[in-house]
Amino acid sequence: MNHFSLWADGAPWFAGWGTLALINAALAQGKNRSGLLWFLLSLLLGPLATLLLVLLPKVRSKIF
Template sequence: MSQFPTWADGAPWFAGWGTLALINAALAQGKNRSGLLWFLLSLVLGPLATLVLVLLPKVRSKMF
């Protein structure tokens, strides 16, 4: 066994972080916000982005 961590050791962490980013994108779209922007923010900020997104109010849609 190797004493050094491998990429496979972090695979569950990456999968969880990516799943959280997808969930945040869907949550953002439900609040009329940019799903892509929040997906990318979530990749960087992780659970902190979730907290911010949950606390933000829903954006009213513009009616023309």
């Protein structure tokens, strides 16, 4: 077994997980939350982060 076949078998999984993290970052920004923070959390939590984002309310922006 070579290393390339091992990596290639997991490539779609990594691409899907990374795409989900990007979607979660955009969703977080739409709710006035940190896109970078949620991107990183999504890399760790995956679909659970999506569920949390959907359930969390939108943060009100502060008016100065």
